[in-house]
Amino acid sequence: MKGRQVVLGHLFGLESAALMEDGQLIDLMVASDPLTALPPGAICRAQTDRFMKGQGGVFLRLPGGQTGYLRDRKGVSEGKPLLVQVAGVAEDGKAVPLSTRLIFRGRHALVTPGAPGVNVSRRIRIEDRREALEALGRSALADRDHGLILRSAAEDADDDDVLAELAELIDLTDRICNEGPGAPELLLDAPTPWEQAWMDWADPAPDAVEEGADSFERCGVLEAVDALLAPRVVLPGGGDAQIESTRALIAVDVNTGNDTSAAAGLKANIALARELPRQLTLRGLGGQIVIDFAPMPKRDRATLDQVLQAAFRQAGSEATLAGWTAMGLYELTRKRDRVPLARLAAASGAA
Secondary structure (H helix, E strand, C coil), X not given: CCCEEEEEEEECCEEEEEEEECCEEEEEXXXXXXXXXXXXXXXXXXXXXXXXXXXXXEEEECHHHCEEEECCCCCCCCCCEEEEEECCCCCCCCCEEEEXXXXXXXXXXXXXCCCCEEEECCCCCCHHHHHHHHHHHHHHHCCCCCEEEECHHHCCCCHHHHHHHHHHHHXXXXXXXXXXXXXXXXXXXXXXXXXXXXXHCCCCCCCEEEECCCHHHHCCHHHHHHHHCCCEEECCCCCEEEXXXXXXXXXXXXXXXXXXXXXHHHHHHHXXXXXXXXXXXXXXXXXXXXEECCCCCHHHHHHHHHHHHHHHHHHCCCEEEEEECCCCCEEEEECCCCCCHHHHHHHHXXX
């Protein structure tokens, strides 16, 4: 189907949302499985446990007996409670990554306690509208020291709708930030996939919103997910890649297929570089990633570097491109911000 579709349904028995553009799966959000009690975005009261000497971090006790890890322990006192937000997905057997920089998300705005200032999305370029939104934000904040970010969705929204959401978000922020000491407790759960879709995929407005028991099958989401659960990725031009997850890292191998010409290596490598951010996002893969690109002249590495940088920048991925190793492999790291799709499938018995 042509156009932009938001598809609401269920995957592996879990609430899910998919974003389709011209028949291609662009983004996919699946509710965390029951074993992931604290999904990314959840806010809770935690209690410091022990400092990690030499590493600068600290372990914290979380609700449900889970353990979290905070890299920056500046201002943290041992044994004291503090508010934290789940910043990513923990690897098996490891602590939940946490942050003390809380973000309260809405469709039109984000509230950032402890980071004062009113900022307007750069995508809103009409100066009069930028000034009007900034004034709305300052009015809603009054004398609080929270920060506000007005999202691009606020540009065409009714001012009353923006103000109503700001009031709700700011009140929620006030209540949670004023929480007193106590035992570890979940204070705010992460948005569900349907809620997140409403907040993140409404700008630009979709051409259609599909829902129902068969919505994923009808709109091609199930077929796309089946492809994501397989290691092979078919690339334009006849090449392919294998994306495989190990306990230590994500390994990517690029092949040229039947094309043995001198230009085949660079062609397949560029195709993979453009596709890789989408594949990693949809598969829920992060951490250390090592790519074994197809053979190509060293002089072409600079071209491939530019393609990779542009692809990850456009995707908005939190990734660090480390570059080439002495053995000709390419290394990068990507934030673990979602539960791996394969793990969800295995938990449901679908894999």
